[in-house]
Amino acid sequence: MQTGVQRxxxxxxxxxxxxxxxxxxxxxxxxQGSVEASRRxxxxxxxxxxxxxxxxxxxxxxxxxxxxxLRSQSLLLDAKEKLINSVFEESLVRIRSFTSSPEYAExxxxxxxxxxxxxxxxxxxxxxxxxxxxxxxxxxxxxAGEALSRGLSSTRMNVIGxxxxxxxSGKIEVDNTIDGRFSRAKDALRTEVSRIxxxxxxx
Amino acid sequence: MSVEDLRAIREAELxxxxxxxxxxxxxxxxxxxAKRQAVAIxxxxxxxxxxxxxxxxxxxxxxxxxEADRVLAESEDKARKLxxxxxxxxAQAIERVVKEVLGLS
Numbered sequence: 001m002q003t004g005v006q007r008x009x010x011x012x013x014x015x016x017x018x019x020x021x022x023x024x025x026x027x028x029x030x031x032q033g034s035v036e037a038s039r040r041x042x043x044x045x046x047x048x049x050x051x052x053x054x055x056x057x058x059x060x061x062x063x064x065x066x067x068x069x070l071r072s073q074s075l076l077l078d079a080k081e082k083l084i085n086s087v088f089e090e091s092l093v094r095i096r097s098f099t100s101s102p103e104y105a106e107x108x109x110x111x112x113x114x115x116x117x118x119x120x121x122x123x124x125x126x127x128x129x130x131x132x133x134x135x136x137x138x139x140x141x142x143x144a145g146e147a148l149s150r151g152l153s154s155t156r157m158n159v160i161g162x163x164x165x166x167x168x169s170g171k172i173e174v175d176n177t178i179d180g181r182f183s184r185a186k187d188a189l190r191t192e193v194s195r196i197x198x199x200x201x202x203x
Numbered sequence: 204m205s206v207e208d209l210r211a212i213r214e215a216e217l218x219x220x221x222x223x224x225x226x227x228x229x230x231x232x233x234x235x236x237a238k239r240q241a242v243a244i245x246x247x248x249x250x251x252x253x254x255x256x257x258x259x260x261x262x263x264x265x266x267x268x269x270e271a272d273r274v275l276a277e278s279e280d281k282a283r284k285l286x287x288x289x290x291x292x293x294a295q296a297i298e299r300v301v302k303e304v305l306g307l308s
Contacts, residue, residue: 005208009215016219020226027230031237038241042248053256061267068271072278079282083289091300098305107305181304189300196296197289
């Protein structure tokens with residue numbers, strides 16, 4: 001049979017244990033909640049980091065591929081450009097060679113005739129290079145076209161061939177030199193040359 | 204109430220205080236442990252994020268560079284074929300330019 005004091009002592013200790021249990025339980029619950037909150041926060045941060053990285057990397061991926069596409073387009077354009085330029089370079093080599101051929105005299109006569117016709121005026125002189133001056137003189141001595149009987153300038157040009165018809169006032173000047181025609185042809189025929197070279201291609 | 208009774212009660216009160224103090228200490232220790240655990244968890248997730256981002260970067264960049272290399276190789280091949288196919292048409296193009304310049308067209 002417990003005495004009153006024993007009951008009191010028992011009650012004090014029971015109450016203390018109850019309070020202690022509560023304290024531990026609350027602390028454990030708080031600690032567990034804190035760990036869980038940290039876990040959720042860390043997981044959310046992980047997802048954000050990965051999402052941002054994925055978006056940035058996607059942009060980087062597109063940039064790398066776009067650069068490659070641009071480089072490849074530029075590479076193809078350069079290849080085409082080189083081929084087109086090689087056509088003009090080779091053409092010029094052949095034209096230079098042609099100006100030394102006997103057939104060139106006929107071309108020169110026609111170029112001179114065209115230039116005079118376009119210049120229109122009767123007071124026009126023809127400017128040519130030294131070899132062509134000789135050719136034109138020979139043509140004149142053989143009684144070539146009336147047009148060519150007009151003055152052959154004593155001034156010589158440094159050109160591949162052909163003529164410049166110039167009025168004495170200098171107001172009218174028709175450039176029918178090989179050089180001028182080649183320069184104009186380079187602009188005018190670029191598209192056509194490209195079409196000839198690449199039209200039927202599989203690329 | 205006897206002196207012994209009072210002493211017993213006093214002893215009980217002191218023990219009760221110790222029990223509560225122990226519980227408080229235990230609770231604090233649990234909270235501290237939780238804090239350390241939380242820090243470890245955050246560090247673990249951050250390390251995982253760094254690792255996964257690196258892996259992702261490696262995969263995506265690998266793909267991108269392979270694709271870029273493929274695109275470039277394809278265009279180099281196209282450029283080579285372009286040159287090969289243009290050879291047969293080059294003479295025609297040169298003739299066209301020569302005739303135009305000499306007024307023979």
